[in-house]
Amino acid sequence: xxxxxxxxxxxxxxxxxxxxxxxxxxxxxxIHDISRTSKTYxxxxxxxxxxVDAQIELTKRIMGYWQDGSGKEYNENRGEAFERxxxxxxxxxxxxxxxxxxxxxxxxxxxxAKIYPxxxxxxxxxxxxxxxxxxxxxxxGTGWGMIEEVMESSDYVxxxxxxxxTYNHLSVRAAVAxxxxxLLGEK
Amino acid sequence: xxxxxxxxxxxxxxxxxxxxxxxxxxxxxxIHDISRTSKTYxxxxxxxxxxVDAQIELTKRIMGYWQDGSGKEYNENRGEAFERxxxxxxxxxxxxxxxxxxxxxxxxxxxxAKIYPxxxxxxxxxxxxxxxxxxxxxxxGTGWGMIEEVMESSDYVxxxxxxxxTYNHLSVRAAVAxxxxxLLGEK
Numbered sequence: 001x002x003x004x005x006x007x008x009x010x011x012x013x014x015x016x017x018x019x020x021x022x023x024x025x026x027x028x029x030x031i032h033d034i035s036r037t038s039k040t041y042x043x044x045x046x047x048x049x050x051x052v053d054a055q056i057e058l059t060k061r062i063m064g065y066w067q068d069g070s071g072k073e074y075n076e077n078r079g080e081a082f083e084r085x086x087x088x089x090x091x092x093x094x095x096x097x098x099x100x101x102x103x104x105x106x107x108x109x110x111x112x113a114k115i116y117p118x119x120x121x122x123x124x125x126x127x128x129x130x131x132x133x134x135x136x137x138x139x140x141g142t143g144w145g146m147i148e149e150v151m152e153s154s155d156y157v158x159x160x161x162x163x164x165x166t167y168n169h170l171s172v173r174a175a176v177a178x179x180x181x182x183l184l185g186e187k
Numbered sequence: 188x189x190x191x192x193x194x195x196x197x198x199x200x201x202x203x204x205x206x207x208x209x210x211x212x213x214x215x216x217x218i219h220d221i222s223r224t225s226k227t228y229x230x231x232x233x234x235x236x237x238x239v240d241a242q243i244e245l246t247k248r249i250m251g252y253w254q255d256g257s258g259k260e261y262n263e264n265r266g267e268a269f270e271r272x273x274x275x276x277x278x279x280x281x282x283x284x285x286x287x288x289x290x291x292x293x294x295x296x297x298x299x300a301k302i303y304p305x306x307x308x309x310x311x312x313x314x315x316x317x318x319x320x321x322x323x324x325x326x327x328g329t330g331w332g333m334i335e336e337v338m339e340s341s342d343y344v345x346x347x348x349x350x351x352x353t354y355n356h357l358s359v360r361a362a363v364a365x366x367x368x369x370l371l372g373e374k
Contacts, residue, residue, distance in 0.1 A: 017261075029220075033361055036358055036361065037357060037361045040348075040354055040355055040356065041349070041352075042352065078356075161372075162227055162228070162372070162373070164373065165229065167227055167267065169226070169227065169265075169267075170224060170364070171216075171220040171223055173358075173360055173361065174220055174227075174360065177357070177364040177365050178364050181365045181368065185348075185365070186349070
């Protein structure tokens with residue numbers, strides 16, 4: 001079916017480089033690049049997840065500029081990219097919203113540089129998405145990654161993108177692009 | 188072989204939205220994200236191409252912060268990402284440097300939302316890269332794309348990333364990530 005795929009960028013709870021649980025800042029490029037990628041791959045909604053109200057306000061202001069302000073006159077398709085971008089305070093809030101919209105709980109998919117007992121290949125995950133009728137919520141972490149509790153409670157963990165590479169430090173924006181292409185792109 | 192693959196981000200000559208030939212600005216995320224993606228996919232050198240000396244100076248300063256400055260202490264793998272990032276004033280300068288290093292001229296590969304007589308699929312291009320002994324230079328445009336002369340004189344033009352999508356406005360950072368994964372990623 002692949003018509004009920006949601007994406008979330010998690011700014012909290014995530015680890016910082018010392019392993020402490022923190023909230024990271026929303027960056028302008030996370031809003032723009034991931035909204036554009038989500039729209040191009042026909043994601044139903046892209047949730048920017050942050051508990052910080054000031055960050056939510058700032059993000060809304062940036063998107064508003066492109067949707068209503070002079071940004072729209074300058075580049076109309078940029079505003080279009082934000083049509084499906086939403087904000088949520090927590091992962092749980094976003095899950096609840098999706099459940100209300102779809103009438104069923106989304107399956108949570110995460111990504112990791114490690115292998116978990118619930119790890120799945122891109123090919124298998126892609127087949128599921130195209131063939132079954134489930135709602136899927138793909139979560140990406142910022143900072144040094146989502147906390148263990150989220151990873152362990154997710155339904156599927158995607159394999160590392162570059163299992164064989166010696167250097168493997170993609171930006172979250174690049175990781176989102178590659179993963180959406182692998183799962184939902186032209187075969 | 189796939190061991191002689193170079194990548195270039197072209198800030199000039201490109202079109203602006205009115206079809207005029209201009210030089211765009213280097214953005215901080217073009218430096219970071221594309222250096223990280225290039226390193227992860229084992230690109231030999233990533234060339235940031237701009238004729239503007241002030242932009243070259245700024246880019247060197249940003250990279251220097253992560254390679255030598257306090258950025259290195261904060262996050263060592265970020266500096267590593269820049270080990271293969273170089274600057275060039277023009278496409279021709281970069282081509283000349285690559286030719287001197289490799290002892291032969293690189294084949295130029297570009298990407299476009301249009302189909303050209305020299306268009307090639309990702310699968311065919313990937314096979315060439317893994318099987319033959321050529322030097323390849325993948326060029327990505329900024330702004331509203333590279334000028335026609337560059338497109339027409341390139342050896343190969345890759346097919347549009349999302350041939351079937353109604354919205355197709357990926358950031359150049361996302362496009363680089365997806366294309367390197369399609370050409371050089373795990374099969």
